[in-house]
Amino acid sequence: MDGVAAHQRRSNRQASTTGAWRATMSGFCASLVGIGLARFAYTPLLPALIGAHWFEPSAAAYLGAANLAGYLAGALLARPVAARIPVAGTIRLMMGIATLAFFACAYPLSFTWYFAWRFAAGLSGGALMVLAAPTVLPHVPPARRGLASGAIFMGVGVGIALSGTLVPLLLRRGLTETWLGLGVLALLLTRLAWKGWPAASLPAVPSAPRQPHQVLTLRALYAEYALNAAGLVPHMIFLVDFVARGLGQGVAVGAEYWVLFGLGAMAGPLLSGYLADRVGFGRALRLAYAIQTAAVALPALGLGSMWLMLSSVVVGAFTPGIVPLVLGRLHELLAGHPAEQKAAWSAATTSFAVLQALAAYGMSFLFGRGGGDYRLLFVLGTVAMGLALAVDVGAAIGAGGRRRRN
Numbered sequence: 081m082d083g084v085a086a087h088q089r090r091s092n093r094q095a096s097t098t099g100a101w102r103a104t105m106s107g108f109c110a111s112l113v114g115i116g117l118a119r120f121a122y123t124p125l126l127p128a129l130i131g132a133h134w135f136e137p138s139a140a141a142y143l144g145a146a147n148l149a150g151y152l153a154g155a156l157l158a159r160p161v162a163a164r165i166p167v168a169g170t171i172r173l174m175m176g177i178a179t180l181a182f183f184a185c186a187y188p189l190s191f192t193w194y195f196a197w198r199f200a201a202g203l204s205g206g207a208l209m210v211l212a213a214p215t216v217l218p219h220v221p222p223a224r225r226g227l228a229s230g231a232i233f234m235g236v237g238v239g240i241a242l243s244g245t246l247v248p249l250l251l252r253r254g255l256t257e258t259w260l261g262l263g264v265l266a267l268l269l270t271r272l273a274w275k276g277w278p279a280a281s282l283p284a285v286p287s288a289p290r291q292p293h294q295v296l297t298l299r300a301l302y303a304e305y306a307l308n309a310a311g312l313v314p315h316m317i318f319l320v321d322f323v324a325r326g327l328g329q330g331v332a333v334g335a336e337y338w339v340l341f342g343l344g345a346m347a348g349p350l351l352s353g354y355l356a357d358r359v360g361f362g363r364a365l366r367l368a369y370a371i372q373t374a375a376v377a378l379p380a381l382g383l384g385s386m387w388l389m390l391s392s393v394v395v396g397a398f399t400p401g402i403v404p405l406v407l408g409r410l411h412e413l414l415a416g417h418p419a420e421q422k423a424a425w426s427a428a429t430t431s432f433a434v435l436q437a438l439a440a441y442g443m444s445f446l447f448g449r450g451g452g453d454y455r456l457l458f459v460l461g462t463v464a465m466g467l468a469l470a471v472d473v474g475a476a477i478g479a480g481g482r483r484r485r486n
Contacts (some may be wrong), residue, residue: 100219102230103277106233106272106276107228109270113178113269124248127320127324128255131331135191135194138170138447147201150200151209152436159210167276171207171211172270178266179270181201186256210425213407214421240346241343242265242337298413298424299475301413304471305432311373311468312461317444318335322379341392344395345401348396348398349400352368372398377459378396378458379455380455410425
């Protein structure tokens with residue numbers, strides 16, 4: 081009997097592990113479809129949309145910003161929708177919307193049509209960012225959650241890399257064929273993820289009282305994450321266009337820089353998690369802000385192609401790499417408040433989306449009014465990153481003072 085019981089326990093553990101990694105794969109697919117492709121595939125497409133006269137440069141930039149506005153809406157609506165529809169069903173719905181948006185964008189019927197579908201693609205991405213990882217990670221053994229988190233958010237980087245390699249190949253057949261090809265890929269990934277989501281949430285654990293220094297640090301974390309989002313906008317929206325048209329090197333060369341951005345993004349989440357394991361999430365975040373500040377500034381300095389390549393790789397690494405750092409830091413701050421972690425992650429994602437959308441629209445406006453001054457955009461991104469670092473340092477000093485007084 082003991083042997084049978086031991087065998088049953090081993091079987092249950094193996095089934096649990098298999099289910100956890102299948103769920104992690106579904107999370108990877110969700111971030112790949114909803115963010116890696118639905119958001120970032122637009123960047124290498126931007127010069128082609130302008131070159132094919134589908135849209136004027138200013139209109140094309142606003143369409144990129146529409147995705148970020150949708151991301152904000154998705155971050156805000158995800159939890160209310162998931163409260164009425166099972167979370168697995170909500171995630172499937174959002175992946176389906178992202179897939180449908182690719183097919184719809186193959187036909188430029190009007191600016192309004194395109195704006196609506198770019199908005200819908202962003203909405204799905206924001207909802208998937210809020211729901212996917214928190215749905216999966218509680219079902220992963222604690223010792224493996226860092227690796228699982230990195231694997232989920234690595235989907236963003238894989239999507240960026242695919243958009244930089246696949247999009248130029250598809251563009252040889254035409255813009256319509258490119259959008260359709262991306263739609264087929266998203267459909268296959270949605271199908272792959274369909275049955276991998278956990279069936280139910282784990283029971284909530286009662287929360288412990290918060291300390292004043294925790295509240296201060298948590299609010300600062302929201303502000304830092306939002307400023308970090310604004311600092312990423314120049315690379316996320318304008319990098320390929322800067323190289324292709326601003327530097328006069330063409331769409332093909334611009335796409336090569338986007339591949340570098342994507343290669344950095346593929347490695348970024350795993351490297352960020354490794355760094356946090358060694359020095360802690362707080363120190364890793366501070367170091368990330370400092371490195372990003374320098375990297376975002378490089379294109380504005382005009383130092384040459386090698387420095388621009390370095391900037392592309394580093395900013396690419398931290399575009400998804402900052403996410404597990406913030407999520408891990410949030411879980412540290414709310415270690416005694418598991419019931420509040422999902423709400424706090426939703427608030428952090430919303431703050432990220434708000435300032436990123438505002439920065440995207442503001443920079444698009446400045447770009448249109450300023451005669452295509454790309455370097456100004458990178459200067460503004462550098463200022464935002466520097467402010468994120470300043471807020472983090474200031475919050476650490478303030479929290480330390482409160483902790484000593486208490």
